[in-house]
Amino acid sequence: MSLERAVAPDPYDLLPPVPSFTVTSNDVADGRPLDELFAHTSVGGKNLSPQLAWSGFPSETRGFVVTCFDPDAPTGSGFWHWVLVNLPLSATELERGADPLPGEAFCVRNDYGDNNYGGAAPPPGDRPHRYVFAVHAIDVDKLEVPAEATPAYVGFNLAFHTLARATIRPTFQLKA
Numbered sequence: 691m692s693l694e695r696a697v698a699p700d701p702y703d704l705l706p707p708v709p710s711f712t713v714t715s716n717d718v719a720d721g722r723p724l725d726e727l728f729a730h731t732s733v734g735g736k737n738l739s740p741q742l743a744w745s746g747f748p749s750e751t752r753g754f755v756v757t758c759f760d761p762d763a764p765t766g767s768g769f770w771h772w773v774l775v776n777l778p779l780s781a782t783e784l785e786r787g788a789d790p791l792p793g794e795a796f797c798v799r800n801d802y803g804d805n806n807y808g809g810a811a812p813p814p815g816d817r818p819h820r821y822v823f824a825v826h827a828i829d830v831d832k833l834e835v836p837a838e839a840t841p842a843y844v845g846f847n848l849a850f851h852t853l854a855r856a857t858i859r860p861t862f863q864l865k866a
Contacts, residue, residue, distance in 0.1 A: 698761040698768065701822060702855065711746040713825050713856035717786060718742075724821060724862040727786075730802070730811035733864055739772060739807035740823070740860075743783040747827040748853045753779055755826040755833065755848060757841070762819040763812070770841035771821065772807045773798045776832040794832065798839045805837070815866030820859050827854045 717740035718724060729735025742756065754777040763769035774784075778793040788807065791797075802808040812819040828851040835844055 695764065700820075700859075701759055701761055701768065702824065702857065705849065708852050709748065709854040711744060711748075711825075711827065711854050711856045713742055713744045713823070713858050715743070715823075715858060716741045718821075718823065718858060718860040720859050722860055723818070724810055724860045728809050728860075729862060730809035733809075733811045735809045735811075737807065737809040738786055739784065739788045741784065741786045742823060742825065742858070744825045744856050745782060747825075747856070750829060751779060751827040751853055752831050753777060753828050753833075754781060755828060755844065756784065757822075757824045757826070757844075758807070759822045759824070759841075760810070760812070760819050761822065762817070764816070770801045771809065772800060772823075773841045773844050774807075775835060775839075775844060778831075796837055798835065798837065798841060798844055800841070810862035812862060812864055814864040816863065818861040818863040820861055823858045823860075825856045826852045827856075829853050 727736045756774040758772035760769040781792045797805045800808040
């Protein structure tokens with residue numbers, strides 16, 4: 691009997707399609723390994739969020755939400771590393787470490803139980819995990835979600851307010 695897990699689907703392949711725009715980073719790249727700066731302290735990282743910048747979003751955009759999700763976590767439901775809501779329209783870049791947050795932006799609890807970015811920390815020896823950083827252009831100034839909202843509740847609200855989405859998917863793996 692094989693213990694090999696199937697590759698989890700990309701989370702955005704399961705949602706209704708929306709237009710895309712551009713997200714870039716000086717710190718992370720599609721399919722490239724994350725530096726340890728962006729890994730969780732539990733695996734020797736610095737737990738810093740990467741620099742992200744975005745452009746080309748729809749003209750009717752009124753705000754942004756930034757998320758980071760690991761669909762490859764051995765949980766059956768993936769792992770939310772970062773859910774940053776209510777970025778103002780004027781915020782088109784987050785510097786490395788993203789602190790302080792602009793405007794009325796705040797983080798809801800990630801799956802570590804913290805209200806901030808939580809870096810990569812897959813099980814040692816597991817295959818490379820994908821970390822899907824997404825910038826969601828939304829049609830409202832703010833999502834009406836409380837600070838104690840779950841990532842799933844934010845995602846539910848995003849389903850009704852996302853105009854377009856930009857993604858970048860670095861990887862991370864710990865050797866056995």
